[in-house]
Amino acid sequence: MKRSHGQVISCNEIFEKDPSTVKNFGIWVRYQSRTGFHNLYKEYRDTTLNGAVDQLYSDMASRHRVRAPGVQIIKTAQVPASNRHMDNVKKFVEEVSFPQTRVMSRPSSKVFKTTFKARRPNVAMY
Secondary structure, three states, rough: OOOOOOOOOOOOOOOOOOOOOOOEEEEEEEEEEOOEEEEEEEEEOOOOHHHHHHHHHHHHHOOOOHHHHHHHEEEEEOOOOHHHOOOOHHHHHOOOOOOOEEEEEEOOOOOHOOOOOOOOEEEOOO
16 A cells, blocks of 8 residues: 555544643654755643644744644654753753742731722832
């Protein structure tokens, strides 16, 4: 049996064991552009493999102008944090701290809360 390019062999939805934790996924792709076929490896950060594949299709459509029928997923794998390759995934794995830019004093109980104040609030800026 001769298969043509882009033929769907099987399509199964994958269910994750733990969809509440964020994981790194590596996806090997072959796609057809205007100039020919290209192989590609991309990494995505998501809670499920299905979400990572959705990101892949959106990314391929926006950056490479490839529609879904022109994309063939060769292999997918969950990548440990120590083996990640792509810089766009590395920056999200490391610890990120956001400075507290503004502290507003709040009423200590509901009794002291009012809708309108007679003076401006004291807002400390750092």
